[in-house]
Each structure stands twice: as structure tokens, then as C-alpha cells.
Amino acid sequence: MMDIIFNMLMIFLVITAFFMVFTKDISTAVIALPIYGAILVVIFVILQAPGPAIAEAVIAAGLTTVFFVITINKTEY
Amino acid sequence: MKLLTFILTLALWFVFAGRVNIEVFLLGTIICSIISLMLADNGPKSVQMRSATKDFLLKTYYLFLVTSAFINDVFLSAVRVSRHAFEMKPSFSPQIVKLKTSLERKSSTEILANFITLPQGTLGMDIDISNKKYHIHWLDVYSEDQAEVKKAQIRKHEKLIAKLFD
Amino acid sequence: MVYFILAIVLFAILTFYRVMKGPSVPDRVAAMNAIGVMFLLVLVLLSLYFDRKVFLDVALVYGVFLFVNVLIMAKYFTKPEKGEVGD
Amino acid sequence: MINILVQLFVYVFLLTGLYFLLSTAVGMIRFPDLYTRLHAGSKCLMAGGISVLMGCIVMEGIGFVSLKIIVIIILLLITNPVAIHVIARLAENYHFVPKKIAKNELDK
Numbered sequence A: 001m002m003d004i005i006f007n008m009l010m011i012f013l014v015i016t017a018f019f020m021v022f023t024k025d026i027s028t029a030v031i032a033l034p035i036y037g038a039i040l041v042v043i044f045v046i047l048q049a050p051g052p053a054i055a056e057a058v059i060a061a062g063l064t065t066v067f068f069v070i071t072i073n074k075t076e077y
Numbered sequence B: 001m002k003l004l005t006f007i008l009t010l011a012l013w014f015v016f017a018g019r020v021n022i023e024v025f026l027l028g029t030i031i032c033s034i035i036s037l038m039l040a041d042n043g044p045k046s047v048q049m050r051s052a053t054k055d056f057l058l059k060t061y062y063l064f065l066v067t068s069a070f071i072n073d074v075f076l077s078a079v080r081v082s083r084h085a086f087e088m089k090p091s092f093s094p095q096i097v098k099l100k101t102s103l104e105r106k107s108s109t110e111i112l113a114n115f116i117t118l119p120q121g122t123l124g125m126d127i128d129i130s131n132k133k134y135h136i137h138w139l140d141v142y143s144e145d146q147a148e149v150k151k152a153q154i155r156k157h158e159k160l161i162a163k164l165f166d
Numbered sequence C: 001m002v003y004f005i006l007a008i009v010l011f012a013i014l015t016f017y018r019v020m021k022g023p024s025v026p027d028r029v030a031a032m033n034a035i036g037v038m039f040l041l042v043l044v045l046l047s048l049y050f051d052r053k054v055f056l057d058v059a060l061v062y063g064v065f066l067f068v069n070v071l072i073m074a075k076y077f078t079k080p081e082k083g084e085v086g087d
Numbered sequence D: 001m002i003n004i005l006v007q008l009f010v011y012v013f014l015l016t017g018l019y020f021l022l023s024t025a026v027g028m029i030r031f032p033d034l035y036t037r038l039h040a041g042s043k044c045l046m047a048g049g050i051s052v053l054m055g056c057i058v059m060e061g062i063g064f065v066s067l068k069i070i071v072i073i074i075l076l077l078i079t080n081p082v083a084i085h086v087i088a089r090l091a092e093n094y095h096f097v098p099k100k101i102a103k104n105e106l107d108k
Helices: A002-022 A026-031 A033-046 A050-074 B002-017 B022-039 B053-085 B106-117 B144-165 C002-020 C025-050 C054-076 D002-030 D034-060 D064-094
Strands: B095-100 B122-128 B133-138
Touching (some): A002 A033, A026 A033, A026 A050, A033 C025, A033 C054, B002 B022, B053 D002, B053 D034, B106 D064, C025 D002, C025 D034, D002 D034, D034 D064
């Protein structure tokens, strides 16, 4: 039963990644980035790895998005 | 005031650690004493604490009453919104209303904004802190009398908060 | 318990439609907040399913950083006027 | 006997939580306006989250795990209204006018 959840999360991950690449607006792509991080956190938890999960939650879902948003605001978009 | 902050942060430290040991207690004492010494200077401005123990017990009773009313109203309003979600044609009549409060402190007006956003089909749009006015987006107001009834519900929460924080 | 986790993941995929087709930026930010809270609930349920206490810390850290994300996005996604650089 | 009763309480809490989360997802798709979507995103989401976490507390019993879940509930109750309010403030920068307003009192 856990395999079905795992495969569904993998499909969701691929959908999010392709949506981030092929969209037109930059701000939309940045908004989709924390969702990508959240799916990776759940996948790491299912694979029984708490250390990479905390690192992923802090770095990819937290700090990288903040830096991207501030950088986009500094330039013209 | 400093002692209360110290006890609260030490309890939070024990919850985060997940077990009770001598080592956890020693490390927690050092860190929580530093935090309480730094933060306790700004504390009495935001929350006014009087030293009488009877008043303290009364305030904890009001705190329990406020949180219970909060959770109850969240469920009641969630049922009302979710009924709109499953209709065949969603039918609202939204409206924007101005409301003026009589609370004095800055922190208590912000807590009332939390109370407006979650319960009973309302959503706070904008606060004017200097004039103490809210712009509120109501979900379903069909007539003028219904708006008065719903304003009376907000007044009830306002009295509770005024007893707690003013 | 596994069926509940499956259902919450399905609801998250349904909410992702609003991120793909939101007309404006605040719609997308609101949908992102909803998806984040749903994955936080999934993390708590998984922690009880595997019976390991370490995974609750992951849920708590993720909740704090989700709030920081929404605050930063709401502060810096303003349209700059002509001749005015934000911040 | 008590075991069966606890199990039944857990299922009741989790099923009500699933109902509110489903109404969140449907409301996010079907509602026509930004502010009504924010209604779906604040109230139904908070009710669903609180009931799912209460089911977790009833299932786990008294201990450090349930204390941590109580800390998560308090964090959600404080941070989610602030987030929704901040998003409603963000919509003013885009000069966003609500679509179906019966009688607008801002003009007075």
C-alpha cells in the first residue's frame, strides 16, 4: 500500500518539475518551488531518512525560495 | 515576569527534547536563563501582568474560555463554507463592511484581527491601526438586519478580549 | 491509516490545479499555503505510522519555514512603480 | 471495550478532517473570486488540520508525542490567520476589485 503513495508522489514530483520549467512567468515558477521541496521531504521520510529530510526542509523549501524572491524583486521582472 | 518566562521556555525545552534527564536540565537551564534575561525587558509592555495570584487564576480562566470559543467558532464557520463548496451553483452575496473598535492597546487589536479572520464567515482585509478601523469581507450577508446580528457576534468576542488583555 | 494518507495526497494534487491556472499571484500563494499545510498533516500521520519520534521534528521545522515563505513572498512580490526600485 | 471506543473516536475525528480537506480542495477549484478562495483556504483548512491532529492525540495517548502535537496545533492557530491576512494585503498592490459585490460600502 505504501508503494502506491510512493509512485503517486513520484508522478506529482515530475509534474511539478515540468511545470516549473515550461511556464512563462518567473514568479509562478518560484511559487512552485516550495511545493517541490515539500514533496521531496515526504519522499525522504518514506525512505526512512530523517537527516536529509530536515536538511531538505531547511534548505530547499526555506532559504532558497527566500533568496530567489529577493533577487527577483531587485531586478526587473 | 522573568521567572514566568523562564518556566515557560524550560517547559518548551523539555517538550522539544522528549525526555527528562539531568543533562537536559542543566543545558536547558543555561539557555533558558539567557533567553529570559534578554526577552523579559520587552515583555511587560506587550502583556500586562499584575502580581496578585487571584487575578492570575482569573486570567487563566479567561484564556481557556477564549480558546474554547475560538475552536468552536472555527468548526461552525467551516461547516457553513463547506456547504457552499458542494452546491450545484455556488451562491454568495459578498459585501465589504467597515467596523470600528474600542480596544486601546495595539496588541489586542491584532489579536481581534485573528478572531475576525477565522470564525463566522468573515475575512479581515485591512487594518487602520491609528484610526482603529477594520475593512471586513463578509461571505453571506443577504439583508441589513443580518449584518447587525453578525456585528453583535463580533462585539461578544471583543468584550472577552478586553477582559483578558486590557 | 494508509488510506487517509493516500486521500490527503490526492487532495493536494487537486489543489495544485489552482497553482497551474491561477489568474494572479495571490491565488497561487494561497494555494501554495494550502498544499503546505496538507503535507504537514501527511508528515505527522507518517510519523505515527512508522512509530518514530524523530519525524515529528521534521514536521515542526517545515511548519515554521512555510510561514517564513508566505511572509517573504507577500512582502517582496509587489509590482514596482516606474522609476522606483523595490526596497 | 475501551479500546474499541478509542478506535471509534479516532475514525470519527479523521473522517471529519478528511471532509473539511476535501471541501478545501473543491472550493479552491470552484470558487469564482480571490477573497472567496481565501475563505476556503483559511476556515476549512484550519478545521481539517485541527481535527486530524486531535485524532492523532486521541490515538497516541498521554506522553511527549502528544505534547509535541499540541505545540504544532498552537503554531498553526497562530500562523495561519496571519498568513491569510498578509495575502489579502498583497492583493491591494495588484489593484484587485472583487467581482460580485452586491452593495459596496467603501464608496461612502
